[in-house]
Amino acid sequence: MTNRTADSGRGAHGWRGSRLGRVYHHRTTRSDRGAALIEAAIILPVLMVFLLGIIEFGLVYATGATATGASRTGARLAVATFGPNKAAVTGSVQGPADLVADQVSGDLTALTSAVPIGMVIYKANSSGAPTGGFPSSTASMSGGCTADCMRYTWNTSTKKFTPSGGPGWNLSTNDVCLPASTASVGVWVLIRHSYLTKLIGQYNFVEGRTVMRLEPLPGDQC
Incomplete structure (x- = not known):
């Protein structure tokens, strides 16, 4: 058992x-x-690679959004200040353009992992581009912008855009009288974005631009 x-x-x-x-x-x-x-x-x-890719894309997108937002801020100020007084024979754009550059500079101080390169304030053609096209998306910003255009480069010491030449822009040539008001101003901003992980390179250039029609002048100024 x-x-x-x-x-x-x-x-x-x-x-x-x-x-x-x-x-x-x-x-x-x-x-x-x-x-x-x-x-x-x-x-x-x-x-991990997938996650880092999402992070990199998000940071680039944020830089692009900042560039576009800064150009929009500048364009809003430009449309209100670039209209000429028809009683004047000529009108320089340097003063109003410098004010626009200061406004754009202020919007770019919040950038992270990115450094502004330069900006262009220009009279926009029917396609929204400056005469001669946009400058190259490189550190030198060479080429393009051959007429009615102001160039600025970023000063790392003052954290502001400073004038760097350009063909200039005579405000008296702007058509801002109704009903034929067609003149438009554009603001183009270039930023160098540095990648966080360096898996897909060291950096990339990011652009932002905005085009708006100039504010029409009162009837007594036309």
Whole structure:
């Protein structure tokens, strides 16, 4: 009876209760853990790259939004100050343009991982571009902007845009009298965005621009 009881107990617990079963179970557990570690070693780097890519894209998008917002701020001021007095023979744009540059500079002080390069204030053609096209999206901002345009570059000491030449712009040439008011002003801003992880490069140039129609002059000034 005793032997039958022992055999019956062993059968109830099965072979896993034996020494061989315990050894097999231990080896299986170690094998499962090793497989899990290998899977984690493969998947985690992919997930990290994916996550860092999302972060990089978000930072670039934020820089672009800041550039566009700053250009919009400048354009709003420009449309209110670039209208000429028709009684005057000529009108210089330098003073109003400097005010616009100061406003844009103020909007760019909140940039992170990015540095402004320069900006252009210009008389926009029918496609919203300056005469001669936009400057190159490089640190030199070469080319483009051959008429009715003011160039500015970023001063890292003063944290402001300073005049850097350009063909100039005679305000008296602007058509801002109703009903034929068609003159428009554009503000183009260039920023160098530095990548956080450097996985896809060191930096990239981000642009922002806004074009608005100049505010019409009162009838007694036309």
